[in-house]
Amino acid sequence: MSTIKKVVLAYSGGLDTSIILNWLQETYGCEVVTFTADIGQGEEVEPARAKAAAMGVKEIYIEDLREEFAAEYVYPMFRANTLYEGEYLLGTSVARPLIARRLVEIAAKVGADAISHGATGKGNDQVRFELGAYALNPAIKIIAPWREWDLTSRDRLMAYASEHNIQIEKKPDGGSPYSMDANLLHISYEGYELEDPWCEPDATMWRWTVAPEQAPDQPEYMELQFAHGDLVTINDAPLTPACCMLELNRIGSKHGIGRDDIVENRYVGMKNRGCYETPGGTILLKAHRAMESLTLDREVAHLKDELMVRYASLVYNGYWWSPERQSLQGLIDASQEHVNGVVRLKLYKGNVSVVGRKSQTDSLFDERIATFDDDQGAYNQADAEGFIKLNALRMRIAARRGKI
16 A cells, blocks of 8 residues: 555544545555545535635535436346335435545546545445445445544544544534434434434434324325336426426425335345435335336236345445346346336325325236135136145145155
């Protein structure tokens, strides 16, 4: 690493990355290029420019990646109905491949020798950033300060900031004691009392959603239209993918939808407790599955459910750019050709209920066959006898031998 002359740093302008910026300059004597991504975290990113400039940074990249994030990362993941360990909608996980890609691309553009990030040595993000970077540039050098320095506590970070005259902005409300990550898909919380999995989160922790008990007493109905598995309109209004996520978040938050309290298995080996607000994603998952229930072949739907577990692990563990994830994506995307139509939902006090679904062109639901009334010969019920006997044959043989 002694040859490092220029580094591209994933920079937010907060405490950790401001210290990392100075630490890189001091430890490696290198030029630092900062990259700040707007992926819908809901905070102004432009102040990062002034902070970086004040610390001597000459090349500053600030990019609005919200549409790209929604269209090329969030939407493909939701085509797979992705849930990690049956609960987590992967809001943090799916954002890391995009940031890793831009770090590598900017490094190539400015002739940097390495990239750097602020992920800790205990978490998953270091794996996600670095697996993505190596997949896109096998020769890339990566500096992960949390694995090198001795600033292992918040007190030491603050002391370093004071010693080096690094200005740390204090928020008017005193800030949050939690480690948080936010984007178009979710906001997450870790640390503080959440480190005790028995302890209920403080009610003031939640930033996006109202408590379900405080949500409106009247339900709200909404209609979502899908084209090839992707959400394209909300209540007949055509919206871009990023605008769809913003609108779903707005409506879902109002009704207390999308709160989760999870203990998950990190890839690095430990269990971790995290809380999440994913209002738009919770609505989108429910609606997409409802649309598939009407338009997707039974065996294709079941195969997708089997593959989803593998797909979710790949995303969670940082293998977005792996050949196996991309191969799975191809199969999943092919399955979405006929996932077209409209789903009607009812939102009420933290719950999302499907109350209707229709597809003018791709529905596999045949009322003539499904009816309890006279099907007028559309389905011969007598055929079921042979079907049942053939499927029971192996069990009947085993029973005769006393095997069951």
